[in-house]
Amino acid sequence: MAQQPTFTLKALNAMPRPAAAAALAEVFERAPWVAEAAGGGVPYPTLAALHEAMMKAVRGAPAARQLELIRAHPELGSKVARADLTAASQSEQGALGLDRLSDEEYARFQKLNAAYRVRFGFPFIICVRRHTRDSILRQFERRLANSVAEEQDTAINEIGLITRLRLCALIDGPGKPKTDGRLTTHVLDLALGRPAQGVHVALYEIGGSARGLLIEAITNADGRTDAPLLTNAPLRIGTYELVFRLAGYFTDSSRLFDDAVIRFSIAEPEAHYHVPLLVTPWSYSTYRGS
């Protein structure tokens, strides 16, 4: 997500149609026809309107063409296919470590990919940037129970989510659709009636098999971290743990908790999750804040 947009919507709107289509050609995986179809709507007032027009072209295309678009996507976690990935797909899958799977994980993905392909005749498509490995595996299993029609719809929807992110990474402009989520916290010391400053906070992703440290921070004078714990990207659906190191904050040894451990689930990648901690040496509360 660190990469800067390449050009502005204003610039795009000013381009001749073939140049505009070329500029958008890689947004939809190996499907420059989508960009071409959307060219008719220039000028677009917002990025959301542009993306909507492109999705309308997809949804309005003949079933065979939609299927071709779906089939143009790589299998998830496929070693064989790796050399052949588009740059965008490679970056999306790499961020989740799907290009560095253990043999066991690779085998599980292969098995699911195979079952899925047999059942539906096209690869499993999911907007990887909105998921953890665990939630991808859960989706994989759940979606295997869908009918072919349902699943084709689901695949098109996921392509919508994927391309919305790609478009926002490529172009700067007004009316950007909301693609980012945010995770924040706030620690209040209820024994003293003021923000708890200097509390060490660590955020972990809790996977079925492993637990990864995502970020550490120290609360400031307002009891918050200087920056959100997660931001500037969709939150990944999954399970997380916030560990507040109370032993380093309450200097008196008389207390019930050395750590306040908050294990929670993120279900909405584009939402703001505010998870505060109200704490004394002998109690704490947490909740979905706002």
Place this chain on the structure above:
Amino acid sequence: MAQQPTFTLKALNAMPRPAAAAALAEVFERAPWVAEAAGGGVPYPTLAALHEAMMKAVRGAPAARQLELIRAHPELGSKVARADLTAASQSEQGALGLDRLSDEEYARFQKLNAAYRVRFGFPFIICVRRHTRDSILRQFERRLANSVAEEQDTAINEIGLITRLRLCALIDGPGKPKTDGRLTTHVLDLALGRPAQGVHVALYEIGGSARGLLIEAITNADGRTDAPLLTNAPLRIGTYELVFRLAGYFTDSSRLFDDAVIRFSIAEPEAHYHVPLLVTPWSYSTYRGS
């Protein structure tokens, strides 16, 4: 702790002095003289008074005799000494797995034992039943910094704690000193204003190197477990985790927490720790209750 007391205080009070001394001979490790000295105070109105009399005999004994008593105790986690343990010591150390140490742990205990013996000239004594492995190791390291006089006092105090437990296991009677702790919980559903029935609760001991499941239970109609999570013994000083399985209680998938994880510390083995959970799908609170 399942073992039944062998006789009553009333019976002891009625015994001829030599029989009484024989009955109590093994309470203090290889030191029948303590029981003999305490024989003068018969009849004892309470078990607490009897134990106090025995400890008074120990504390009033010449320094050399106290040292001899201290030296009669086995080293902790010592494989070499194992064959030679009294039955009481063997049972106490076995409950903590100190007779099944890994090679690495065995090496750590050996190193601490050696350092301790060099510094103080007697074995490290601790009332094992009040500790987890982690808290024993921490005590070991802390006590290495004591002066010899302080440490001799500490050893006698620990012998007091050990023998108080042995006495209560051996004899039934009034005025039993408080040796048991208790851990209980209570789950209230604040969204419905009533006890949360059917919540799966698991209690883990959290060690430096490992995590052991101690007990699982399901909350009843009053939101409590049918029996205390821990009882009928001293609580072991250490760190624990209560995991409340909320995903199985809140049937609607819309919630922030699949589990409420409460990591807490026990510092007082003879105390009652009540750790309730006040919960909704989007919040929880916990505290030291009463």
Place this chain on the structure above:
Amino acid sequence: MAQQPTFTLKALNAMPRPAAAAALAEVFERAPWVAEAAGGGVPYPTLAALHEAMMKAVRGAPAARQLELIRAHPELGSKVARADLTAASQSEQGALGLDRLSDEEYARFQKLNAAYRVRFGFPFIICVRRHTRDSILRQFERRLANSVAEEQDTAINEIGLITRLRLCALIDGPGKPKTDGRLTTHVLDLALGRPAQGVHVALYEIGGSARGLLIEAITNADGRTDAPLLTNAPLRIGTYELVFRLAGYFTDSSRLFDDAVIRFSIAEPEAHYHVPLLVTPWSYSTYRGS
């Protein structure tokens, strides 16, 4: 409610039928026939069974007889009728101050009584011991909207509640139906992790027009009041206020709350309401406990 039961169920079961009927004659207002009808079921294993049998006799009686029973009840708050009240009715109405109404309140009751009598042709019956003046007035207004049949049912149900209480006051024995409610509290100091001892607690009944102090108490070492705040009677449906005097407990002047004021509603007279307070100088929580 302080009055002691006059005889036991065992004694009643042993009485000749006419004596038993005489002993129960005043349970149903001016309707000795109910007691006579119930005489056939002797011996009764429980008080609940006895009361159930009497109510079955009432519900099985011809409509005209039921109406006669309903009409035998006095009007609420009627000064005119006062001289003529049975002792039981007088005590029930007196406890709520219905015999000491202000002229304005008297006028309001008169107006409702008149409207009710015109609409239904019988007096408004309610189990006064389960209500505050406010909830009686609310019920009065609500029930005016009932159909005659609904209201006759409601009156019989209320007679059931009234006579259940009278029966339990008159007879001692097993299987007493649950007629008592209970209000308790518990104050925990979350800054110190222990019960808050010495907190002054006052309970008020909050009426539409006035506010009456019901009881004051001081929390003990366990953070509870020595006795329930309300007990040994049905709780009266209505609004209450618990005022915890924190200014006398937190000696440091630095705090947000001098009083924790908890205004709450009681809707179930026979239930246990546990209303705890979790408090620090800068926060408090309350909830329906168990």
Place this chain on the structure above:
Amino acid sequence: MAQQPTFTLKALNAMPRPAAAAALAEVFERAPWVAEAAGGGVPYPTLAALHEAMMKAVRGAPAARQLELIRAHPELGSKVARADLTAASQSEQGALGLDRLSDEEYARFQKLNAAYRVRFGFPFIICVRRHTRDSILRQFERRLANSVAEEQDTAINEIGLITRLRLCALIDGPGKPKTDGRLTTHVLDLALGRPAQGVHVALYEIGGSARGLLIEAITNADGRTDAPLLTNAPLRIGTYELVFRLAGYFTDSSRLFDDAVIRFSIAEPEAHYHVPLLVTPWSYSTYRGS
């Protein structure tokens, strides 16, 4: 406080000294010499620096002159003195209703004024805008126990607080000293995990003798009131009640609380008091937030 500043600090700095002194003449009650003395420091970078310079002139003045300044202030709540009040004093006292005292209150103020004048020989001075009637009476009684020297200091400090407010009302410019407090709230529905929208909130001032409604508001989609409950002025030291009308928010009749009543104390007029409510139909929490 609605009145707009008359001129800017920049304008003041540009004035000839006599004009500047004239412009500031009424800031200190009948003491134009303070403004004259402060004229030497022109230009002032900030309003705080200007006020500091004026207070330095006061504190550096001979004792007799300070006493004269103190004596130039009117007595509080004095009917006799009323015709003679400066416009500033009249507005300050009027906002608190000190010009509309009942006979009883008037008598109490007169008695305190008399006792104070006998003891100290000058009128009781307090920055009225930072107080409720109750806290003024409490201060009055407390300060009667001071020594004359302590009380003279206190009077000068209060003059500092009074003139700081007058200066900020008169002049616009950078470096305004913090004279305003703020009271805000936030209602979160913990049963639904989102802000509670549409909750009616009423704020009352709770006096020893009376209770006055200050403001009513409805929570918005973020669970907050559109504007702070109190702002743009110092908060008045005293006791307040926030009443959240839960009966209008929780539509189901099954609940413990019709209102969440939060009685709290404000001790720091220039602070931000954030008093949130975390609520379900069966529980609520409140605390000093940030």
